[in-house]
Structure formats: C-alpha cells, structure tokens
Amino acid sequence: MRPATRSATASHIGLVYDHNEDCAYTGRRLFAIADGVGGEAAGEVASALAIEAVRAADTRTPRLDALVADASRRLAAAVDAEPAHAGMATTLTVLAPERDAVRLAHLGDSRAYRLRDAELTQLTRDDTFVQQLVESGHLAAADIPRHPHRSVVTRVLDGRPVPAWHARLPATPGDRYLLCSDGLSDAASADDIADVLRDEPSPRRAADRLIELALAGGGPDNVTVVVVDLEPVRRWPWHR
Template identity: 50%
Template sequence: MTLKLRSAAVTDCGLVRSANQDSVHAGEWLVAVADGMGGMAAGDLASAIAIEAIAGLDVALGDEQLAEALREAVATASERIRAAVTEDPTREGMGTTLTALLCSATGTAVALVHVGDSRAYLLRGGVLEQMTKDDTFVQMLVDEGVITAEQAMTHPRRAVVTRALQGEPVTAAYGSMAPYPGDRWLLCSDGLSNVVPADVIGEVLTGYPDPQACARRLVELALDGGGPDNVTVVIADIVEGA
C-alpha cells in the first residue's frame, strides 16, 4: 500500500490588509505555507521566493532523501531572499515564515520543516495536535511561564516573530514521522490560528471530509472573526494511492 497526499488550499487577503503576502503550495507530495513579513519591504516577494524554492520537492523522493531535500530548499530560499535584497536595498527587512510537509514516494515517511509562526496541525484518530512551535515573542513568554497560551492569543505583541527566513543563516525546526491512512494535516498562516480557537479548528477538520470544503470553511471562520490578517489554509489528507 502506497500513501500520498490529497491536498487543497484556500488563501484570502482578509478584511483589513490591502494585499495578500501569503504564498502556498498544495501538491501530491508536498504542501507548504509561507507568510511574508515586511509590509512595503516586499513580504509578498519573500513568501513567493520561499514557496518557489521548495515547490520543486513535489516529486517522488525516498524516505532517506526527505530531510536533506528540505534543508537544501530552505538554504536556497534564504540565498534567493538575500539576493533580492542585494538587488534592491529598499527590500531590507523583508522575510517570510515557512512551514512545509513532504511525503515520501513510498508513503512510509513524512518530514516537516518549520520556521516562524505559521503552523502545522495533525488530526489523527480524532485527536488534534499542534506539530510546530511558534517562533514568537509571546511563545517565549509562554515557555517562561509569564503568560498562558490563552493570554498569548490576545497579547499586543503576538505578531512579533523571533525567527524567519530573511536572507541570513537560520535554524529551522525539522521533524519526521510515519504517516497513517486517515491522517489529516492542516498547515496555516497565523491569520487562522490567531483568530480561530484550536477546538473550533478541530471540529471543522473532523466535520468536513472534503479537503477543499474544509479549507474554505476555516477561512470563512477567520473572516467571520474579523479577518485582521491574510489567512491561508492547506488541508492534506494521507490517502492510499496507486
């Protein structure tokens, strides 16, 4: 039995922002979300560069190739962002988050890379688990016991990212695990996770079997919550393939 991804993505500018600086990829072997930072300093370009750099991994790779492929893609994205800033110094300060899931050709392994405050969640057996840890100022406060996770959702500095792809060396987080049929992955920008509570996200992931409909509903909920930021959602189901 071979397992692969069945994915769908929805992205929206939101109700406040004038432009969408999120970029997304939803494929057969790879899904990824990048949330650009820097406003006029071309955050949209930074996120597009990151997705372009990693999109080439949407091919059949062996289990042993996944981690190194992701590391090389992150390095390439960082180099291209640095080159873009060198080309136009007004882009100084631009950057992007990146969260991506890569499935092997055999379907016996998936690998995850993460930097920034976009997120990956896994719904398995009816239980939702956040698989990434935010690289943010408020997450540092939570880790230190200064504030609770609930307080972090409304903290005035919740948007301050402590790690991102900005053209400089960065330590991304990597992980791998065995997939199972029926696993449902959610990758999203913080335009969803900062607005829609985790328990509501879990209910939608469980209640909408179709990936596209599920992604669309989550975006709708973010908009219903005020849509203060760009919101991007990718749903990736682990399914049996040919």
C-alpha cells in the first residue's frame, strides 16, 4: 500500500533572471523537479517536456526508467519539430514513495534531501564538474561556491540516451523529502535548509520559507522546491 503524503511546491524567478526555467510536479505517486540548463537554448521548454513525461507516468505502477526514456524521446522529438531548440537540456529529479521505501531517478544538479529524526541527508549526487574535482581531491567542498566552473553540469537530459542514477531507499512514516533546483542549494546552507524543514510542520509554509531563504541569499538563480511528507498509512478499524 502506498503511504499517504502531504506535499507542496513553490517557485520564484529569483533576483537575476527575467524568466523561469524551472518546472515542478506534485502528483499522487510521483514528485519531480526539472531545471532547464542555463545558457542552453530553450531551457524552459526542456524542463516542461521532462515534467510532462513525469505527469504521463504518474499511474498505478510508475516505472522511473521508462519515465526517463520517455522524457528523452520528448526532447528529441521537440528538436526535430523545431531545430531552433537544438541544444536544450534539463536536469530531472524524481521521487516515488512506496509502502516502505522511496525510489529516485536523477540527472543533473537539482537535489533530493531527506529529513529524518531532525537530521538532513543529501540523497543525490551533483552531476557537475566541480563535484568531480571534489571527489578526485583537487578541490575542497568549501571552495565550490567560488569556482568559475561551478555551474558546469556533466550529465543532463538532452534528447540523447543517457543513464540516470536510480536508487531505492528505505523510508519510514514521518520522513520529509525535499526536491530543489540549485537556486536553493547555491544560495542557502544545508544547516539553514534543515532548520526550515525542522521548524515548519506545514509543507506549504516550509516551501514558502525555503523560497524566502534563497532570496535572502541573493536569489542568484531561479529557485523551485517540492516538499513531501510521508504520513502513516491510515487503517480502518474492524467492527465486530
């Protein structure tokens, strides 16, 4: 049986750009965020097409591998129909709660976090050039915000076959999940994000406060968040 959920999403253009390339989805079985890759053609079109694939996959038994493949086909078809869109790309992070687990599919530098017992854990790895430098020991994590190539994404959805990262992680009632574009993670510390998620029991209010947090941090990019709470499965009592 799928767990009951409460969710909310919020988005803001930020304080630098004049259009929003982020797109998000909160459905019955799937939750997702997509961020059109900055500097590429029609990023907002790419993110919207990815979310259309998520919406189409939000069925009784969603398959995340098929979802990612469908999103890739949609981007390829859009480029065939409109060559001016050649080069468009997007991140994609999808969350699918199950009875005692959550499944994830991920490409790019949007993130998924889990808050459990007041502790925030980043569940996804950033597919970025600077993350590779950190993992190879050539860059300190603290230096990422100042690196000139911090926005270079190494794996995205762009219409070509690409393997997404998939995971199935144990879940418990009371878990809170956050999906966010890098407009939040680049503007706010993990500690501040955790404070908001711990302090606000309402997903709606938590989402709004996370947007406020990103704007207070300079709003350097579009910022979009999805907050998902797993609630205990409600059982009807037996009557004798």
